[in-house]
Amino acid sequence: GSTIKIGYAGPMAGDYSAFGIDISNAGKLAVEDAGEFEGFSFELLVEDTGGSGEGGASVANLYVSDPDVVAIAGHTFSGSTAAAIPIYNEARLPMLSPSATRADLTMGDQDVFNRIPFTDDLQGEFAAQYLYSVLGVTKLAIMHDGDAYGKGVAERVSGVFVGLGGEVVAVEAVTPGETDYSAVLTDVGAADPEAIYFGGYYPECAVIAQGMPVAGMEDVILFSDDGSYGEAFIELAGEYAEGVYAASGAPLESAAKAEFDAYYESVYGDAPGAISTFTWHGYDVVDALVQAIKSVAVLGGDGNLYIEREALVDAVNGITGYEGLTGLLTCNEGECNASGPSFQVVQDGVWVIP
Numbered sequence: 354g355s356t357i358k359i360g361y362a363g364p365m366a367g368d369y370s371a372f373g374i375d376i377s378n379a380g381k382l383a384v385e386d387a388g389e390f391e392g393f394s395f396e397l398l399v400e401d402t403g404g405s406g407e408g409g410a411s412v413a414n415l416y417v418s419d420p421d422v423v424a425i426a427g428h429t430f431s432g433s434t435a436a437a438i439p440i441y442n443e444a445r446l447p448m449l450s451p452s453a454t455r456a457d458l459t460m461g462d463q464d465v466f467n468r469i470p471f472t473d474d475l476q477g478e479f480a481a482q483y484l485y486s487v488l489g490v491t492k493l494a495i496m497h498d499g500d501a502y503g504k505g506v507a508e509r510v511s512g513v514f515v516g517l518g519g520e521v522v523a524v525e526a527v528t529p530g531e532t533d534y535s536a537v538l539t540d541v542g543a544a545d546p547e548a549i550y551f552g553g554y555y556p557e558c559a560v561i562a563q564g565m566p567v568a569g570m571e572d573v574i575l576f577s578d579d580g581s582y583g584e585a586f587i588e589l590a591g592e593y594a595e596g597v598y599a600a601s602g603a604p605l606e607s608a609a610k611a612e613f614d615a616y617y618e619s620v621y622g623d624a625p626g627a628i629s630t631f632t633w634h635g636y637d638v639v640d641a642l643v644q645a646i647k648s649v650a651v652l653g654g655d656g657n658l659y660i661e662r663e664a665l666v667d668a669v670n671g672i673t674g675y676e677g678l679t680g681l682l683t684c685n686e687g688e689c690n691a692s693g694p695s696f697q698v699v700q701d702g703v704w705v706i707p
Contacts, residue, residue: 355393355421355658356393356394356395356396356421357390357393357394357395357396357421357423357646357650357658357660358395358396358397358398358419358421358422358423359380359384359395359396359397359398359422359423359424359425359426359639359642359643359646360397360398360400360412360416360422360424360425360426360427361376361377361380361397361398361399361400361425361426361427361639362400362402362409362412362413362416362425362427362428362429362433362437363376363377363401363402363404363427363428363429363430363433363452364401364402364403364404364429364430365377365399365400365401366401366403367403367404368529368530368554368556369404369430369554369556371555371583371585371628371629372404372429372430372452372629372631373399373401373402373404373429374628375623375628375629375631375632375635376429376451376452376629376631376632376634376635377397377399377635378617378620378621378632378635379617379625379632379633379634379635379636379639380397380426380635380636380638380639381397382613382616382617382620382636383397383635383636383637383639383640383643384396384397384639384643386640387639387640387643390646390647390650390658391650391652391658392652393658395643395646397426397639398416398422400412400415400416402428402429402430402433404429404430404432404433405430405432405433406432406433406435406436407436408433409428409430409432409433409434409435409436409437410436410437410440412428412433412437413425413428413436413437413440413441414440416441416446417440417441417443417444417446422446423446423646423660423662423665424446424447424448424449424642424645424646424665424669425437425441425446425447425448425449426449426450426451426635426638426639426642427448427450427451427453427638428448428450428453429450429451429452429453429631430452430453430502431453431454431455431458431473431500431501431502431505432500432501432502433453434448434450434453434455434458434466435455435458435501438458438461438463438465438466439463441465441466442462442463442464442465442466444662445465445662445663445666446465446662446666447465447467447642447645447665447666447668447669447670448465448466448467448669449467449468449469449638449641449642449669449672449689450466450467450468450469450470450638451468451469451470451631451634451635451637451638452468452470452631452634453468453470454468454470454471454472454473454476454502454506455472455473455501455502455505456472456473456474456505458687459686459687459688464666464670465666465669465670466687467669467670467672467684467687467688467689468687468688468689468690469634469637469638469641469677469679469682469689469690470579470602470631470634470690471602471690471692471693471694472688473502473505473506473509474509475693475694476506476509476578476579476600476693476694477505477506477507477508477509477510477512477513478509478513478693479600479693479694479696480506480510480550480576480578480600480694480696481509481510481511481512481513481514481517481519482513482517483576483598483696484510484514484519484548484550484574484576485514485517485518485519486517488548488574488576488598490519490547490548490574491518491519491520491547492519492520492522492544492545492546492547492548493510493511493514493519493520493521493522493546493547493548493549493550494521494522494523494524494525494541494544494546494548494549494550495507495508495510495511495521495523495524495525495549495550495552496524496525496526496527496537496541496549496550496551496552496553496561497526497527497551497552497553498526498527498528498529498552498553498554498557499526499527499528499529500529500553500554502552502553502578502580503551503552503553503554503578503580504526504552505552506552506578507550507551507552507553508552510550510552511524511550514550522544522545522546523540523541523544523546525537525540525541527553527557527561529553529554529556529557530556530557531557531560532560533560533564534557534560534561534564535564535567535568538561538564538565538567538568538570539568541568541570542568542569542570542573546570546573547573547574548573548574548575548576549561549565549570549573549574549575549576550576550577551575551576551577551578551581552577552578552580553577553578553580553581554580554581555580555581555582555583555585555586555589556589558575558577558580558581558586558590558597558599559586559589559590559593559594561575562575562590562593562594562597563590563591563593565593566593574596574598575596575597575598576597576598576599577597577598577599577600578599578600579599579600579601579602579630579631579694581597581599582599582600582601582629582630582697582704583626583627583628583629583630583704584623584627584628585628585629586599587699587702587703587704594699594702595699595700595701595702596698596699596700597698597699598696598697598698598707599696599697599698599704600630600694600695600696601626601630601694601695601696601697601704602630602631602634602679602694602695603626603630603633603695604633604678604679604680605680607678609676609678610633610678613625613633613636613678617632633677633678633679634679636677636678637675637677637678637679637682640677641669641672641675641677641682642669644675645665645668645669645672646660646665646668648668649661649664649665649668669684670684670687671684672684672689680692
């Protein structure tokens with residue numbers, strides 16, 4: 354009567370819930386496709402971390418206390434993930450994250466964490482190159498939300514941009530959750546930037562977009578990361594979303610992606626990628642974990658299914674040649690995808706490739 358449980362952990366309510374809802378919805382479709390194995394069905398548990406470190410640790414402790422939870426599809430958000438990794442490492446539960454991108458997460462004294470998105474370092478490098486070489490920006494202002502993810506990617510953009518020959522004319526942090534950043538934007542505008550790079554998520558990016566014209570920066574480019582990409586940003590920013598750039602991890606077109614896209618939209622109403630850039634990642638992490646579980650699980654003579662923890666850790670760490678919606682995945686010391694982002698801009702109320 355037991356199910357093989359995979360735990361998902363992410364923000365399911367509040368300002369950042371679009372990420373958790375989108376990723377877990379895709380993961381549920383992967384469980385649906387998994388079918389049964391030796392008479393046992395799979396189940397995706399979903400718990401709300403609030404996107405915080407405290408929430409991440411709390412959910413991790415909850416999952417490790419359940420002996421039927423054998424793997425973790427997550428976490429979402431780097432701060433939540435960093436807090437959870439030591440807990441899963443001690444319990445020997447393998448992790449495969451769809452979205453936690455802080456560069457140092459795969460380092461340190463642990464061997465259970467893996468991820469399939471590109472890292473913050475890679476995203477920041479590509480963004481700086483795009484700003485300098487494609488958009489021709491030479492004077493850049495840096496803004497971020499102070500969070501591990503937003504600050505980290507913004508600092509990477511700054512370092513690479515200066516290395517290319519550009520000038521960073523201002524660096525400012527904002528407080529997440531506020532509805533007015535006019536004081537900060539006034540200071541940024543006084544530095545006369547040609548563009549602002551914002552590291553963070555869509556609620557704060559929308560407030561910045563709305564405040565830039567008031568601060569006299571109607572002609573300044575706003576450029577952000579994959580935390581700002583998605584329909585939720587356009588809905589919040591309204592007309593001020595026009596011309597804003599963001600990174601996207603959307604995969605290349607394929608027959609499998611087209612089939613998934615149509616089914617996902619028929620089930621949930623939203624097209625994949627509409628509310629976050631990680632829809633396809635949510636499916637791939639759960640499906641890849643299912644395949645790893647099947648590769649090591651053994652049906653005992655007593656009718657019970659045995660999944661040895663160290664064997665599963667090794668199987669997830671050793672994922673090789675997995676053909677997913679996001680591309681070909683091969684894990685190497687936690688990094689399973691070395692491809693960089695694409696960049697899109699809002700035109701006529703929709704994200705498009707320039």
